[in-house]
Amino acid sequence: MTSFVKSPNSPSGQPMVDAAGVHKRFGGLHVLRGIDLTVRTGEVVCVIGPSGSGKTTFLRCINHLEQITGGRLYVDGVLMGYRERGDKLHELHPREAARQRRDIGMVFQHFNLFPHMTALQNVVEAPIRVQKMRKDDALAAGRQLLARVGLGDKEDTYPAQLSGGQQQRVAIARALAMKPKLMLFDEPTSALDPELIGEVLDVMKQLANDGMTMVVVTHEVGFAREVGDKLVFMDGGVVVESGKPADVLSRPQQERTKAFLSKVL
Amino acid sequence: MVGLLGLFVYGATTNERYHWDTYRKYLFDVRISQGAWVTIQLTFWAMVLGIGLGTALAVMRLSGNPVLSGVAWIYLWIFRGTPVYLQLVFWGLFTSLYPHMRFGIPWGPAFVHFDVQYVDAAFFFACLGLGLNEAGYMAEIVRAGILSVGEGQSDAATALGMSWGLTMRRIVLPQAMRVIIPPTGNEVISMLKTTSLVVAVPLGSDLYNQQHQIAGVIFQPIPLLLVAGTWYLAITSVLMVGQHFFEKRFARGASRKMTPRQLRALAEELGKQGGGGP
Ligand SMILES: Nc1ncnc2c1ncn2[C@@H]1O[C@H](COP(=O)(O)OP(=O)(O)OP(=O)(O)O)[C@@H](O)[C@H]1O
Ligand SMILES: [Mg+2]
Numbered sequence: 139m140t141s142f143v144k145s146p147n148s149p150s151g152q153p154m155v156d157a158a159g160v161h162k163r164f165g166g167l168h169v170l171r172g173i174d175l176t177v178r179t180g181e182v183v184c185v186i187g188p189s190g191s192g193k194t195t196f197l198r199c200i201n202h203l204e205q206i207t208g209g210r211l212y213v214d215g216v217l218m219g220y221r222e223r224g225d226k227l228h229e230l231h232p233r234e235a236a237r238q239r240r241d242i243g244m245v246f247q248h249f250n251l252f253p254h255m256t257a258l259q260n261v262v263e264a265p266i267r268v269q270k271m272r273k274d275d276a277l278a279a280g281r282q283l284l285a286r287v288g289l290g291d292k293e294d295t296y297p298a299q300l301s302g303g304q305q306q307r308v309a310i311a312r313a314l315a316m317k318p319k320l321m322l323f324d325e326p327t328s329a330l331d332p333e334l335i336g337e338v339l340d341v342m343k344q345l346a347n348d349g350m351t352m353v354v355v356t357h358e359v360g361f362a363r364e365v366g367d368k369l370v371f372m373d374g375g376v377v378v379e380s381g382k383p384a385d386v387l388s389r390p391q392q393e394r395t396k397a398f399l400s401k402v403l
Numbered sequence: 404m405v406g407l408l409g410l411f412v413y414g415a416t417t418n419e420r421y422h423w424d425t426y427r428k429y430l431f432d433v434r435i436s437q438g439a440w441v442t443i444q445l446t447f448w449a450m451v452l453g454i455g456l457g458t459a460l461a462v463m464r465l466s467g468n469p470v471l472s473g474v475a476w477i478y479l480w481i482f483r484g485t486p487v488y489l490q491l492v493f494w495g496l497f498t499s500l501y502p503h504m505r506f507g508i509p510w511g512p513a514f515v516h517f518d519v520q521y522v523d524a525a526f527f528f529a530c531l532g533l534g535l536n537e538a539g540y541m542a543e544i545v546r547a548g549i550l551s552v553g554e555g556q557s558d559a560a561t562a563l564g565m566s567w568g569l570t571m572r573r574i575v576l577p578q579a580m581r582v583i584i585p586p587t588g589n590e591v592i593s594m595l596k597t598t599s600l601v602v603a604v605p606l607g608s609d610l611y612n613q614q615h616q617i618a619g620v621i622f623q624p625i626p627l628l629l630v631a632g633t634w635y636l637a638i639t640s641v642l643m644v645g646q647h648f649f650e651k652r653f654a655r656g657a658s659r660k661m662t663p664r665q666l667r668a669l670a671e672e673l674g675k676q677g678g679g680g681p
Binding site: 201203232233236237239240242243244246248250251252253254255256263264267268294295296297298299309312313316 | 553555556558559560561562563564565566567569573574577578653655656657658659661662664665668
């Protein structure tokens with residue numbers, strides 16, 4: 139357990155994500171063992187690491203799909219999932235936790251589109267039901283987003299009728315519809331056939347160029363090198379090494395990083 | 404098989420002990436059709452109560468709240484562990500336990516003051532008894548349906564900032580429907596026949612008990628059983644058509660085939676493109 143960490147509040151370049159000594163246990167299983175990581179606004183941070191190292195768990199902690207069991211995690215200066223009174227933490231009411239999640243978009247490895255809704259309905263569901271946006275406005279915005287991910291002609295199509303790459307692009311549009319300030323990607327291309335990976339990465343590149351703050355768990359080293367501002371190598375529930383992607387990839391400092399990279403590169 | 408069936412039908416039509424004249428006479432008798440109507444109403448209200456309460460119980464069991472899931476568990480234990488006939492007799496005796504019931508603010512003005520000894524009390528308790536029993540079975544059907552929806556679905560909804568209730572209502576339950584509807588159809592059809600037990604309340608105005616009373620007066624049970632059987636079959640057939648319709652409605656997005664709406668749109672599109680052709 140780390141000491142009290144004050145919410146960083148410097149006016150220029152306030153971190154979008156600030157994790158300090160984040161721990162996560164599932165019962166007896168200690169998955170995250172003190173993660174320290176800062177993501178600045180506008181930055182693209184890529185996360186790599188062996189299976190079971192806790193990458194997914196860490197992403198899920200950022201938007202509080204999982205409750206952290208130690209340390210502090212701030213998004214845009216706001217402590218996630220807890221209220222801090224003195225040096226005691228109180229769990230937030232589910233409704234407030236839901237409110238915190240609204241401006242954090244998440245894209246899953248297996249897309250998780252709503253299969254009973256068309257592409258457009260998938261995109262407008264949360265803006266209409268959660269943000270109480272007017273239906274016409276939401277539909278117009280939704281159509282624009284689908285066009286932006288190259289699926290303007292698929293609005294009436296159900297997920298089962300789309301290819302994996304198309305489904306993932308709808309999932310990205312669905313997350314963007316909530317106008318998030320941070321996007322989390324959990325291995326967005328690892329369930330895709332090789333020839334479909336490019337179309338999803340292209341959408342993500344475009345998003346990065348538009349200035350979106352992104353945390354991307356990926357094994358696409360090319361993407362990390364080209365788009366990433368920072369590359370983080372996780373193993374055993376801690377950040378082993380991080381730095382400029384080119385540096386980490388070509389001159390890893392840690393033995394564990396070297397061993398991992400020699401296997402994936 | 405078909406030959407045997409033909410032989411049986413031939414034998415039945417020519418055997419005068421079936422009293423086909425009585426069958427024809429009573430098939431559209433007012434008492435019978437009114438009985439059928441009561442049976443339909445009983446089935447409807449019992450299923451409304453059963454599905455509504457059953458869904459609530461299923462959600463309670465899955466809520467993760469130990470008090471709620473404990474209450475739901477005890478409910479299922481009692482209502483599935485005792486015969487529905489016994490429960491119906493109990494609800495019939497309820498009127499003697501509490502002869503006057505009023506719904507309203509305690510000690511304030513009563514909104515409804517209803518004297519259970521009167522007219523429709525038996526019908527009310529029959530619906531209640533059948534519905535409460537049914538809820539026990541529906542709860543398990545709904546629970547299986549909810550569990551059939553992958554966790555990724557509620558993850559995605561939660562990540563979009565949707566509350567637990569909204570996630571259930573908009574994302575999980577509509578998908579659970581595909582698993583819930585077929586066994587629920589069976590429950591409706593089974594309920595249609597279970598209504599004949601309401602004589603335990605006692606309520607005697609349903610289809611089965613109406614035919615039983617007529618048969619008792621004219622001493623011809625066989626033709627009246629056939630009359631009632633014909634009506635039950637007819638209603639069941641209508642219900643099966645309804646079930647088919649519902650299943651199709653909730654299969655949206657389940658297959659890669661295009662929906663009629665999409666096919667129409669495609670046809671229009673092609674029509675526009677081919678507009679200049681011969
Ligand atoms: N809900 C949970 N309950 C119990 N254990 C869990 C849960 N979620 C994850 N774990 C465990 O936590 C560990 C880390 O899992 P996590 O999914 O974060 O790894 P990962 O780095 O994303 O791996 P992968 O590359 O295979 O996706 C694993 O051992 C996993 O079994
Ligand atoms: Mg993972």
